[in-house]
Amino acid sequence: MSDEKFLSISDLKLHFPTDYGDVRALDSVSFGIDRGEIFGLVGESASGKSVTSLTVIGLTTGVIDSGSVRFEGEELLDASEERMRELRGNEISMIFQEPMTALNPLYTVEKQIHEVMSLHGKLPPEGSTSVERLYRGMRSTFSRFISRFTGGFDHFKASLSGNDILALAFAVLMVVLIKASIIFSSFLIAFLVFSWVLSSMNTLDEKHVEVIVDRLNDVKIPNPSAVAKMYPHELSGGMRQRVMIAMMMACEPRLLIADEPTTALDVTIQAQIVELMKELRDDKGTAILLITHDIGLVAEMCDRVGVMYAGRVVEQASVEDIFANPRHAYTKGLMDSSPRLDSVPKSELSTIPGQVAAPSDYVPGCRFCQRMGRSGKTLSVKPEIKEISPGHWVENCPLCVTDHEPPREVVN
Helix, strand or coil: CCCCCCCCEEEEEEEEEEECCCEEEEEEEEEEECCCEEEECCCCCCCHHHHHHHCCCCCCCCEEEEEEEEEECCCEEEEEEHHHHHHHHHHHECCCCCCHHHHHCCHHHHHHHHHHHCCCCCCCCCCCCCCHHHHHHHHHHHHHHHHHHHHHHHHHHCCCCCCHHHHHHHHHHHHHHHHHHHHHHHHHHHHHHHHHHHHHHHCCCCCHHHHHHHHHHHHHCCCHHHHHHCCCCHHHHHHHHHHHHHHHHHCCCEEEEECCCCCCCCCCHHHHHHHHHHHHHHCCCEEEEEEEHHHHHEEEHHHHHEEEEECCEEEEEEEEHHHHCCCCCHHHHHHHHCCCCCCCCCCCCCCCCCCCCHHHHCCCCCCHHHHCCCHHHHCCCCCEEEEEEEEEEEECCCCEEECCCCCCCCCC
């Protein structure tokens, strides 16, 4: 479809094995992203957007049947897990849908950002101080003591046989347990006190904390020094999303995958997050793959867009072209079902007729025709992907694609 891209996905097919048969989640997905470009992948829920993004970073649980995912010319589907760990974070990062579930509630913001940066070699690992080495040594000694004590007890129990020595064995065991319990209790109390003291200490180096605060400041977090000491539950939804962006950008990746980054945020915070991501693209040259169902967000943020339906990309073009002249019936349905500033007050929003078929029931032909209740050859023959104008590609079903439509006025 195009020359080699910064990220190139070609003819990607993937399924999930189930007890009821294979579920085809992706079917011949193809698109590419240039350096510094924001590419939007839009569609209804369960269209395959998130599965596509997870496949790029090697985290999908599905079975890849065929296809190619190339990043700067390197085939990612053939890469080892070790190589993918090198790429994740350093070269490719992902912002997941729900920051509250992606962030660890037990650790502060600075701890979590430090962990990401240390794993990718941007900061020295935590635990290099003498106090922490002592802590690990005590923990190891405690573990060995427990193991030996329980092992000795199991051996003693196995050696008992016959009722004649049971009472004697029980008496000896009680004496041993009483003496051992005194030692064990003293050791346990000392260990717990030491652990509590250590956990209350700030074990991060001050220079490392400064680097982390700088990363939070890059994403426009107010009072970043205080936020760094907070836990995720102490932050608002917008702040948690900013922390996630800071964490993913901490290693300065060249490709950022943002999966529904504005979900559950109010419109003011949404606007701030959108502006922040555009600034990251402009300042760092980061390419962004935006996963969303919000057609308005695509219009505001993206350079090009791909429309997904039922595991396929049915149309892709520049944002200006696809909004001015959508050619596939599904794309038009998405446009018409979104509120517009020039719509008649109190008028009802349009809806897309029919229901999306279950993935296990997908037809080999046009899946939008399946939704519309059509029959015949269109359901059995897969439509080809055709370039109908320069840079404008569409799944060319004769019943779903118009040859020409007067350009629409784009209203932001």
